[in-house]
Amino acid sequence: MHWLLPLRPPVRFSAVAGPSRNTRTTKELHLLHATDDKEELHYRLALLHAPGVGPVTFSDLLGRYGSAVAVFREGREQGALGTYLRGPDWVAVERDLAWSEEPGCRLLLQGEPEYPEQLAVVADAPPVLFVRGDAALLSGPQLSMVGSRNPTPLGAETAREFAHHLAGVGLTVTSGLALGIDAAAHRGALSAEGSTVAVFGTGLDRVYPARHRELAHAIVEAGSTLVSEFPPGTAPLPGHFPRRNRIISGLSLGTLVVEAAPRSGSLITARQANEQGREVFAVPGSIHNPLARGCHQLIRDGAKLVETAQDILEELAPQLEAIVNTPPASREADKASRESVPELDKEQLELLVCLDHSPTSVDRLVERSGLTPDAVSSMLLLLELQGYVVSVAGGYARTVKRE
Helix, strand or coil, X not given: CCCCCCCCCCCCCCCCCCCCCCECCHXXXXXXXXXXCHHHHHHHHHHHCCCCCCHHHHHHHHHHHCCHHHHHHHCCCCHHHHHHHHCCCHHHHHHHHHHHCCCCEEEEECCXXXXXXXXXXXXXXXXXXXXXXXXXXXXXXXXXXXXXXXXXXXXXXXXXXXXXXHHHCCCEEEECCCCCHHHHHHHHHHHCCCCEEEECCCCCCCCCCHHHHHHHHHHHHCCCEEEECCCCCCCCCCCHHHHHHHHHXXXXXXXXXECCCCCCCHHXXXXXXXXXXXXXXXXXXXXCCHHHHHHHHHHHCCCEECCCHHHHHHHCHHHHCCCCCCCXXXXXXXXXXXXXXXXXXXXXXXXXXXXXXXXXXXXXXXXXXXXXXXXXXXXXXHHHHCCCEEEECCEEEECCCCC
């Protein structure tokens, strides 16, 4: 069941019935047919640079005139657009074409067979996608992950673990290359030698934030994908990132939110996913964690509460059955592995049971376990090295590993 997020709190919503108002009809998609004609490609790129022409206006113009060539030759638009149609920015078009000829780069026009079908049905789908890396990943099964740019260590570890598991069974993990949860999701997918897609809010020649240049390079080197609707040279303007978010959700079967404050931009992505008719999942957290409140609000409004990556796979099973390799035997093995931790001895297991998922002080662990402070400290170091706990402000917290 899909659900609706409130545009302004505290309005409540009910389940979606019928096609979403934010998806295209088959007739509308036919109007966006692509062509192998180079002239049409050039004029579509020129229209992309026209002032005041976003995805919806772009689609309307193509529907009205039949082609981008006709828009320029027959268009009778007024104002800034009319002026531009009489003198297009051919320098920008040449720059786009030159970029597309670089190794690993290409353009995808809406209506082409390679354009991702999941995204094509979204009402404001980008008319052109700039792609670096494996464009085929954009048409495969994806799960988007978003969340706080300043997560807790436990939140970042949770995102990494979810992404590692999901990518490990064949889902592509899609996110926005932002700080925090986005980066953890990309890295988790890469750690599983799986696939990940990074959606930019800039041109692909401008990595934002700059500190993620190495991560962007690693994504491409691993055979995964960078994608943007913005031409090369586009700067990171604030309004670009909400636009980017609807691509993140539009490419995906569902969106998972891991740690989000009540006003987090991640909730925009969740709302857009819902409006696009996609599933929305949220990881719950401590009532004392401000970054859990956005997720709790999503759950109250109908998002699916998930505790493990397997919860997501089971929810998406009807859509993934023919694609993702998760046979029943492997699910049972995964369940068994989460129910036992054979490599830890008895005292380590007992200490692990004493740990919460919120910060627990060493003194509290000594009190709960009955062990000496030295024994607790040495065991915590071992558990942290093995990935069972993470050091956080106020002590240690248990991770999602093998729960």
